[in-house]
Amino acid sequence: MNEAAKNDSKNLLGFWIYIMTDCVLFASLFATFAVLRNNTFGGPTGAELFSLPFVLVETMLLLTSSFTCGLGLLAARQKEKTQVLGWFAVTFVLGLSFLTMELTEFNHLVNEGHSWTANGFLSSFFTLVGTHGLHITIGLLWMIVMMLQVAKRGLGRHTVRRLTLLSLFWHFLDIVWIFIFTIVYLTGAIQL
Amino acid sequence: MIKITKKQRPYTVGFISSAILTLTAYTLVVNTTFSGWALLYVILVLAVMQLAVQVLFFLHLGREEKPRWKLVSFLFAVMVVLIVVLGSLWIMTNLNYRHDHGGLPNETDEFIIHDEGIRQ
Structure with missing residues (x-):
């Protein structure tokens, strides 16, 4: 391995370790949610508040964006500039649609009087799902920056390395969402 | 029709199996053919399976x-x-x-x- 490739692999490991610590952050939020999920203070439960078909569409949008992000990275490794811009644009649109749906849901809940101040269940729900949404927002901003870089400077070694980190981050956010979908939304609908 | 190249195959396999796992979990919960703790454990297992699929096919952890x-x-x-x-x-x-x-x-x-x- 030459010096440049060695540095890139160290760089990748560093970012990977950051992602692992982010997993621990999400774990503590999941634990909080799991503990507080029944503390509705007489208010409606998750089964009454959430629309499962709506959340399924959100899930599919994010999963597809994770897929197109991977294809974008492959195109970047093959130095296909137009394809990279195309795939990342698709990823961006899918991610933005996901975020819009999430904010629509939040807005709807707050307007109906089910905000984070209502009870422990909703506090932990908004913190967990909101933190994920914040990560998605940062990912989308990062994606804009990367698309500008690719458009302006082309696919140099550093740009491809940054795209690798971005797609790692994006795949990670989809993995976190699988658990939000399962533990918050699906589990909430099961009668125990 | 888009042709799938050899390098795109892991992503395609990961994407299709993740979609199937998500839809399975969703259908099980919505149709409530069975419910209670058994259903909870089944959807948790499906989530962990999807975690494994995405870690292997999207994050390529197995090829390190x-x-x-x-x-x-x-x-x-x-x-x-x-x-x-x-x-x-x-x-x-x-x-x-x-x-x-x-x-x-x-x-x-x-x-x-x-x-x-x-x-x-």
Whole structure:
């Protein structure tokens, strides 16, 4: 391995370790949610508040964006500039649609009087799902920056390395969402 | 029709199997052919399967060269996550059990003594 490739692999490991610590952050939020999920203070439960078909569409949008992000990275490794811009644009649109749906849901809940101040269940729900949404927002901003870089400077070694980190981050956010979908939304609908 | 190249294959396999796993979990919960704890465990297993699929096909954890630092840090993170989540649930469920069975402290004592079969 030459010096440049060695540095890139160290760089990748560093970012990977950051992602692992982010997993621990999400774990503590999941634990909080799991503990507080029944503390509705007489208010409606998750089964009454959430629309499962709506959340399924959100899930599919994010999963597809994770897929197109991977294809974008492959195109970047093959130095296909137009394809990279195309795939990342698709990823961006899918991610933005996901975020819009999430904010629509939040807005709807707050307007109906089910905000984070209502009870422990909703506090932990908004913190967990909101933190994920914040990560998605940062990912989308990062994606804009990367698309500008690719458009302006082309696919140099550093740009491809940054795209690798971005797609790692994006795949990670989809993995976190699988658990939000399962533990918050699906589990909430099961009668125990 | 878009042709799938050899390098795109892992992503395509990961995408299709993730979609199938998500739809399976969704259908099971919506149709409620069975419910309760059994259904909860089934959808949790489906989520963990999807985690494995995405870690292998999207994050390519299986194709790392030695020394496998990414795998090591991943396994450590999994351990911490399990301790935090399961530990919190265990402690808080137990705490909840030891509180609030009736208005007075001795009523809770009576409940636990009875529930654990210490005195009939």
